[in-house]
Amino acid sequence: MWQYTYLAINFFTIIICFIFSFHPKIKFYRHFKAFLLASIVTAIFFIAWDVWFTSNGVWWFNDKYLIGLRLFGLPIEELLFFICIPFSCVFTYFCLDKFFRLDWKPSVEKVFVIISIISCLILALIFKDKIYSFVTFLTTAISLIVLHFVLKANWIGKASFIYLVLMPGFLAVNGILTGTGLESPIVNYNPKDFIGFRILTIPIEDTVYGYEMILWNLFFFYKFKKNEQD
Template sequence: MKSGCFFFCIPFACVFTYYCLDKFFNLDWANAFNNLIVFAAVIILSVTGLLFYDRIYTLVTIIVTIFTLCYLHFIGKKEWIGKASFVYLVLMPGFFAVNGILTGSLIQSPVVNYNPDEFMGIRMGTIPVEDAVYGYSQFLLIIYFFKKLTESKEQKIPSY
């Protein structure tokens, strides 16, 4: 039950942070970088995928992230990718703290262990770099569904 709360509380906190920063600050400037973010990410992830195609965690993370970015940008025509990317950067210190505890050696046995044969082996402290990329795609998808749900709710509310 405790781990189930993690998967509810963390995404909720991320959406709440996005909503508050978007509500109280003008972050529209970040959307000017949508094309650059998608182009650079797809190129970097594609090259990394070609180099590490035999690492399952790396490959799945790359495929999910490329698909998410391409869907949001090219099919969904979402204009908020830059804003969401900036908010994700703001969330990174919390990500490092929580994920560092889960994967770290500060405790006797870490909560999360990774098979070194299944990821690139590049770590940010104790955290595999793939976790940050996976977290980014998860964050984009959560924001997408949050906006989808709030848009449909706003359309149902009659205006007087």
Template sequence: MMQYTYILINFFTVIICFLASFDRRIQFNKLFGKFLLSSTIVAIPFIMWDIWFTGKGVWWFDYRYTLGVKISGLPIEEWLFFYCIPFACIFTYYCLEKFFKLAWADLFNNLIVFTAVIVLCLAGLLYYERIYTLLTVIVTLITICYLHFIAKREWIGKASFVYLILMPGFFSVNGILTGSIIPSPVVNYNPDDFLGIRMGTIPVEDAVYGYSQFLLNIYFFKKITKNEK
């Protein structure tokens, strides 16, 4: 059973959201094609990042927890991760936006952007020699600044609130991957390449990495579905 660990994490992450997609009140199944397109646009650079970091030994995988199938140096489960996690996240965002009034959260757009830029800039300047920290800072800064100052998107506050709601799932999934309830981590990190600050077993960079990925998935999903609110 050990070799099914990572694939089961992906499966249980997505299965409830997938089945709920067919609910007649939600009908997210009609957007599957557009989701696949938007998530692929986001997945491409993040997978390239993943391949590069794996090759450099910034992180690596314990293949005892995988099916053993590799594509470009990554386990097949890691490729699926870039679709399963975004699917659960975008589905949750879609439902919350559909059934609840979350416009109040967008009142905090400027505060969130200003705080994020300050914190990220400080982290980048202080820990520029740690490659995972630095690249996470750069990507997140570019993402936030583009969405706020160039694309003029007004939903960053709403997205940030939903991301907070998703945190229990984040801690469950990433916690298992980083060894919270299993004998050893599925994903291991070179201590020289990140801050070493962990939330339980999860590097703090993972949360920031996930935030930028989440924002970009929302952006392209909204753009492709012509929902620019």
């Protein structure tokens, strides 16, 4: 039964959100195509990142918790992760944005983005010898620059707040993946490649990695959703 652990994590992450997608007051199912396109486009970059890190031993997977199917050197469960996690996050964002006014003032959002960029760049510089830390902080800074100043995304503050709301769920899912409640982690990290500061068993970099991934999912979701309406 242990070999279904990672698969079960993906399933239970998405199933409730999927069911409520058909609620008559939500109707998220109308945007399944937009979400799927967004998640695929975003996943291309993150899967390439994942493949490179896995092949270079930055992290690796415990076969005890996997069904054994692999593609590009990654467990099939890891590939599903890039659909299931974003689905739950984008669905939650969609619902909260639909029923609540969560928009930030442009000036406040700009200050937040600038502080976030500077913080990420400083951390990337400080931990430049830690490949996971360096790549995560640097690409997040670049993503924020591109999204806010080039692509003019005006929802980053709102998305950041909702990501914070989602943090308990993130900690629960990622906690299990990194070993909370298990004899050994599903995902293992090379100690020399990350800072070493953890929330429970979760490397702090994972929270930033997840944040960057969700921002890009939301950007492409907005883009493809608009095309649907057009």
